[in-house]
Amino acid sequence: MQGRKKVVRELIFDPEIEKTTKANRKAVRLAHQAALLASGTEEIIEEEVPSSNTSNDETESMARVDPPPRRTLGDFGQATGGHNPNLGFQPVNPVSFDIKNTVLSALKENQFSGSESECPNIHLARFYEACGYTEPTGVSESNKKLRLFPLSLIGRAKDWIDTLPPNTIATWDELELKFRERYFPIHKSAQTRMLLDASAGGSLKNKDESETRELVEAMAQNEYRVQNDRGAKKKAGMLELDTQTALLAQSQLMNMQMAAMLKHFTTTPAPQMQANAVQDVKCAFCGKGHANGECFPAGSE
Known part of the structure; x- marks a missing residue:
């Protein structure tokens, strides 16, 4: 073996x-x-734990991590790398394309500032018209409007859209909804609703589509006529200037009449004055044959 x-x-x-x-x-x-x-x-993989036999130098080198530099709130507002950190409105999928001069002119001509006298619906209608002037290749309608809409804003409205957090708006419908909520709030629509209900004689819900359209058209025509009947407005200060001028002229006239009367009474003897009054009635202001204070016809200002 x-x-x-x-x-x-x-x-x-x-x-x-x-x-x-x-x-x-x-x-x-x-x-x-x-x-x-x-x-x-x-x-789950357990992290490697250094053994008790590992030297102190190796343990310290493994545990040493440099802390990030301290930054204050003011540092975040400063330019980094020569660029401004606030890039304005940025959608989720930003696109870039050449904008025609006709489109730029249409956008600049009807810019929206967010004042109370401006209508957001009218601005959106004009914005849609300007967007129809260009059809960039390979760009969807939603991305095109997201690219052009900031150019149609100015002033406070431009500041508002730049405050929207970047990469939070993905479609034009989302941005349009935020714009309507910001510049056509609920209290304005409630006032319009109350006016329509009052004009309808109850509730607008009881009207069909054709009746509602006729009611709105009639209200619009009445508003248009009222504005035209008011005529051209005077410039600021014209009415006050006319009133002050008339009061000043009236005061000067009264002062002249009073001075003439005092002079007449003080220089003419009483018997002679009575004879002159009977024989020759003459206005001391205009020199015509009527009593003092009757320079203007009865009933005139």
Whole structure:
């Protein structure tokens, strides 16, 4: 019977056995993680914990992490890298295309500032008309309007759209809804609703489509006629100037009449004055043959 052959392997001396063991464990862990990813399963991999035999220098180098630089709130408002951090309104999918001069002129001509006298619905109608002047290749209608709409705003309205957080508006319908909510609030629509209900003699819900259209058209025509009947407005200050001038002229006339009367009474004797009054009645102001104070016809101002 043949005996078993003994296999003797020579042991290699490793002066850094701890580092070698650590590297072997890491290689086994990475191979296990790669196998899990390949099979499509997930498993929580424990973080490597340094052994108690690890030197203090290695532990400190592993734990040392440089903290981020301290930034104040004022630093966030400063320009970074020579660029202004506030880029204005930015949709989710911004597009870029050449804008024709005709489109720019139409947008600049009907810019919306957000004042109370401006109607947001009229502005949107004119904006749609300006958008019809261009059809950029490869750009959807929604992205085209998102690109052009900021150019139609000015003043407070431009400041408002720039305050919208970037990458939060994806479609034109979302931006249009926010614009209507901002510049056509609920209280305005409630006032319009009350006016229509009063004109309808009850509730507008009881009217059909044709009756409602006729009612709105009649209200619009009445408003148009009222504005035209008022005529051209005088310039500011014209009415006040006319009134002041008339009062001043009347005061001067009264002063002149009073001075003439006093002079007449003080210089003429009483008997002679009575004779003159009977024989020759003459106005001391205009010199005509009537009593003082009767320069103007009866009933005139």
